[in-house]
Amino acid sequence: MDGDNKIILNVGGIRFETYRTTLKKIPATRLSRLTEALVNYDPLLNEYFFDRHPGVFCQILNYYRTGKLHYPTNVCGPLFEEELEFWGLDSNQVEPCCWMTYTIHRDTQNTLAILDKLDIDSEKPTDEEIARKFGYEEEFVAGNLTTWQHIKPRIWSLFDEPGSSAGAKAISTISVFFICVSVLSFCLKTHPSMRVPVLKNITVTRYPNATKSWILDKTRTDAHEAFFYLELVCNAWFCIEILIRFIVSPSRRKFVTSPVNIIDFIATVSFYFDIILQEIAQRMNEAEILEFFSIIRILRLFKLTRHSPGLKILIQTFKASAKELTLLVFFLMLGIVIFASLVYYGERIQPNPKNDFKSIPEGLWWALVTMTTVGYGDMVPKTYVGMFVGALCALAGVLTISLPVPVIVSNFSMFYSHTQARSKLPKKRRRVLPV
Amino acid sequence: MDGDNKIILNVGGIRFETYRTTLKKIPATRLSRLTEALVNYDPLLNEYFFDRHPGVFCQILNYYRTGKLHYPTNVCGPLFEEELEFWGLDSNQVEPCCWMTYTIHRDTQNTLAILDKLDIDSEKPTDEEIARKFGYEEEFVAGNLTTWQHIKPRIWSLFDEPGSSAGAKAISTISVFFICVSVLSFCLKTHPSMRVPVLKNITVTRYPNATKSWILDKTRTDAHEAFFYLELVCNAWFCIEILIRFIVSPSRRKFVTSPVNIIDFIATVSFYFDIILQEIAQRMNEAEILEFFSIIRILRLFKLTRHSPGLKILIQTFKASAKELTLLVFFLMLGIVIFASLVYYGERIQPNPKNDFKSIPEGLWWALVTMTTVGYGDMVPKTYVGMFVGALCALAGVLTISLPVPVIVSNFSMFYSHTQARSKLPKKRRRVLPV
């Protein structure tokens, strides 16, 4: 009889039986150290009582029996890991077949942690939380805040917390409106019908009789004057906004290092810088070069991140998928270099008077356009060998892009679906303190 | 010994044991209020009996133990929530790792609720249900319906319930036929070979001897006369159909506010409006302008929703995905503005005589065509900087579109698969009343 060797474990009312030797297989754990001196040993029933989840314990006991740690799939990962911790087991010992289960909820936790920081759709903070944020905690508790300490957080929430009040919402809307107007003006002022020719007198000496006359030169055009005033208004607002936000920001160091604020600052400054330079440049006749600086202002669109949760999620997705994006770009670069080389030599095998592929660097453009299946048709292989390379290139492109994109997509949908799930939950959730 | 503190809970025959203190952790719930005075306390066995699901209870008891509410994954969400309700627990307390489980079945219920309203593939209603729909319930029960009250529902089901009878099916087929003919005529009558030149005498004075003559002017063409009669027949049918449907509709207010009916009405009326205006316009020589109004008639295609479950699902998908579609359009707009600006300035860095990008607004079209990977090739970057921007644009397009589309796709497949599942179930399902 092997009765003496047997041990009864009462886990939450369910009685599990096993051999004592089984429990010794994983040393230095709660179960390997069971003695009858323990409080939870019941001499009457000759059993050890544990107030734990019996269903999960079944899986844990099996780890002792087989020496292999598998995750159960009927409870979620964190619950199982909490049990593992209670029983003194190491969740890293998980079998390879359960690695995915092991990592999936870790990824979920990462996602949730990032979402928490993103501050999407969050509830209005209490006065105390705001005071803590501004470092006025002591004064707040003591109740002797100065007037500025009273006003500062209010202005801050007016400009930085769009959901906090009707005024904040109005300011947010104005801000979005000026961003849109500024970008619209930026785009429209390049349109020919919005440009005014700059008339310049050029003295021309005409031969044979060398009479000097002058003509009007209209080669250079300037944007219509209205755009200047439009942008002036926009920039005035941006200027005021960034100044106020800087003054009332809880942490100026954080404010200055935030990428969105840096973009905002550069874009705003560049406008004034432009005006000054243009004055100087007018004499140097090189005003057009200056326009290239204005490209910075398009980055102002990223200020919308402060107002759009969707854009926040997109940027977080790209951050979280940096590895996969690198992989995608790397695969594409490999592909375009190989296919550009192949098509360059391929198109030269057969006589081909209308060859579009004069050099490999030009072929890179074709290969990329083909691999992304854009296919402008400005360069097309004309010989059978080139066409065969083109066929391979199109096929390789479909595969190359299909492979890493789903990983990025799943990152995005993790962020997106959790944001959606979060927004459906009631905001204040009662929390039971673990004992 | 901790025996006194222990409590036995017999849930559906399975005995769970825990400490009394554990049950007190979540106050104001069924388990925290257990007393021996309860009917389901068995003094003999010293246990409380509950006629509930023991497997799910295991998970619920664990909530008391750990203070964390996790959803089990071996039973479906609604079952678990029913148990939670029985035990007096709040399903909103769910841990973040189980949010998805929590929201998924809520989404499923939304989907099912929408599908119920869509009225796809539904069984033939009984006479009583029809009478209730028309508000004749009392008269129906009393048995003294007037002749009109008898006929009205029959005509209604003939026109609005295509599956109700052979006659209804025939009328539905005729209706679809006329929609197709009307749309076909709309398309074909613009074809050059279907158009007849309008001959007009124009008196021309020829110099030098100023003799007056006339020539035939054929610049304006009209659609072949046959199309007019074709459309006349179609519109006659639509006119009759909408009139009858309006007269016999159970609720005229609902009928008038339904978007499909409004489209139908405008499209039908616009035809007659056109004829009248054309008479007047002939004198004003501006008949062509009128043709633009006819674009309304293409909306007649949406009348097909009444006859196609697939189209109903598509429209519901777009309604349910409004948020994601907005996000997609927003991402695309951000992308095209940024890349149009970049390519505009990029193409001007190197000397580029054949530059296609004369302004940013034109570049927007290129950026969109590239980001959607359509790539017409009517505008193509020609310099290396422009090509680099083009490469980024194509890549960004692939990602931008790939990210929100799967969310929309999953909305569609939720609708579609549930419709498929519904159609496979027997129509009349016996229902056990909960006691």
Add this chain to the structure above:
Amino acid sequence: MDGDNKIILNVGGIRFETYRTTLKKIPATRLSRLTEALVNYDPLLNEYFFDRHPGVFCQILNYYRTGKLHYPTNVCGPLFEEELEFWGLDSNQVEPCCWMTYTIHRDTQNTLAILDKLDIDSEKPTDEEIARKFGYEEEFVAGNLTTWQHIKPRIWSLFDEPGSSAGAKAISTISVFFICVSVLSFCLKTHPSMRVPVLKNITVTRYPNATKSWILDKTRTDAHEAFFYLELVCNAWFCIEILIRFIVSPSRRKFVTSPVNIIDFIATVSFYFDIILQEIAQRMNEAEILEFFSIIRILRLFKLTRHSPGLKILIQTFKASAKELTLLVFFLMLGIVIFASLVYYGERIQPNPKNDFKSIPEGLWWALVTMTTVGYGDMVPKTYVGMFVGALCALAGVLTISLPVPVIVSNFSMFYSHTQARSKLPKKRRRVLPV
């Protein structure tokens, strides 16, 4: 005390307790009819014993308790349904939240049934099975098969069962080779460098002096003579093959109605028909018209289904997805009609001298090319309104195609993955007969 009302059900050793009234909730089932007179009632323990799955029973008992039938997700569907059947319950009563679970394994069973019929990768049939197939069962058992009855199945498996023997494999390879040669010849003979001009003397009367002379007319070209002999050889093989296969086929009615055989027959006959007609046509000078008939021969590629499991799966996928394909085509047609109309009128609002959209039917082609993101660029909107329509069209195309395609893809991957799974299992599986 409610002890009297309680009932103990011992299912596979696990004791479930419930109230007698609970079991009465669903009438006319095994549990609602329990009496102490039953064999499985144990008066000593006062319990009913059932030798069934206790885990599943827990879920079934819950159906009695709550009146709602949910599928458990820890056992697979068919197992649960078998239990439901034992307990006399109706699986159609399933709650809407579990519909998907309910239908998924039904779809799986359909897939498996279709795969069984497809006859992919099947094991060599025994002589008895072959005899049964040919209807010689009685003679086979009696042992008095005629010589023809011996040979016929052997020839049949030589031609129709490529995996049955080395000879069958050789014949299959030859057959595939001839199909490829025939298709290759079909393609290549249209190439200009493979064509020989047909020289014809044409008598020309030259003016003014009306001297008659003749010139060589080379407008018509014929395929090189070699192709005729190549095709003759191919067709000879196809002719022999189809004849033998017809003669030895187990069921001639089935053979004649099989689509692949009909294609094969028409393609083979059309070749001889062509030769005859060409003789006649030469006098009628209309040989080129005849060439159009030869398009039938390209269908010969479908003969490859007999040799490629992948192609079989593809065709089955399209068959099984007929509904979704119709939906896809319907969505696309709606889309192209709407966008063709919009772009046609849109391009005429602004003055547009290079308008590509002369009529709506031409616009249909543009709309389709844009919606499928092919984007040839042969027709491109040139005005801002047209470009806006184009943007909508491209976006609508991406969505329209993305929505139904995943349903078709999942049909394919269901077929494909089950074929893969099947091929990994040992062929002969021992079957335990249910008692």
Add this chain to the structure above:
Amino acid sequence: MDGDNKIILNVGGIRFETYRTTLKKIPATRLSRLTEALVNYDPLLNEYFFDRHPGVFCQILNYYRTGKLHYPTNVCGPLFEEELEFWGLDSNQVEPCCWMTYTIHRDTQNTLAILDKLDIDSEKPTDEEIARKFGYEEEFVAGNLTTWQHIKPRIWSLFDEPGSSAGAKAISTISVFFICVSVLSFCLKTHPSMRVPVLKNITVTRYPNATKSWILDKTRTDAHEAFFYLELVCNAWFCIEILIRFIVSPSRRKFVTSPVNIIDFIATVSFYFDIILQEIAQRMNEAEILEFFSIIRILRLFKLTRHSPGLKILIQTFKASAKELTLLVFFLMLGIVIFASLVYYGERIQPNPKNDFKSIPEGLWWALVTMTTVGYGDMVPKTYVGMFVGALCALAGVLTISLPVPVIVSNFSMFYSHTQARSKLPKKRRRVLPV
């Protein structure tokens, strides 16, 4: 009473009851052979004790009851199979509905086995492991390694284990740098602005007075001399690297047969071969032909596999998806042959002076470009029949490519996600030996 026939099985403390006859249904298994003489029979309780997983046993006992083996979905596959093995059951008997569960974890194991061999992100091997790898195990244990035996593994890990030390990382970086420079030089030297015309004196005899003069012929261009020196340096490094790696490689046979090393060798040798041939060719005036050989050097990019885990995974994915890739290419080939034929004849039905489809082989290119949705627009159908074929072709392309690609994508994401999961686990995992 059926008590005598009943049997109690105590599995891990949970008591299961069944009929003895049930256990006899599957002969020659552990449960069908139970006798009271067994050690684990407890005469007191009249039960058999097994120290196994009770939850899984429930499913196994059900196999005896129903004769159908279903996989449970609350434990992972390998755990269930280990239990099956203990109970003496055959996992191949699994029901068709659970085939996917059965094969999925087999695929996972294959993936893990391949990943193990790929040697991605692995920990630094111990000296003993290195010694074993080099076959010096005995000498290592004895402690009498020669100096060369000491140095060889160090040099090897310097060149072949980029993660082993800072030096190894530096060498790896240098190697990647030279690959990039070599490929960049390969691409750039074909650019017109990087080429120097080869000047040659050609003596020309001018008529009428037959005076001989000479002109400079610039038709042939050579790459700028700098590229030669650049490539010389690169090749010197590659030469040294491959030599050292060959000398210190643990197994020279393996080294020589590795595809990456073969490519490396050919690419390196081809450079010197080129120089020699060019000397000879200069006299033969056919230097350009030689350049085609240089295409081999682009394969040098595959040397990056040694440095990029992503590329390793990509190549493994294509290896593991060989079947699906073949299917994809086969589907595409079928498609392009059919649509090329249809469009060729389709475009000839209507009069079509600008027909792009002169022959079927040219149509193949169009069909492929359309099916992959690249759509260059160099060939476009011009007639209505051709456009209809084009529409079908685009649609068929979307489907043909959508169907097999997800299978390949899932192969990639299996490799990728397991690599990611692996990298998140602690490297040294304690292993409990099974008893």
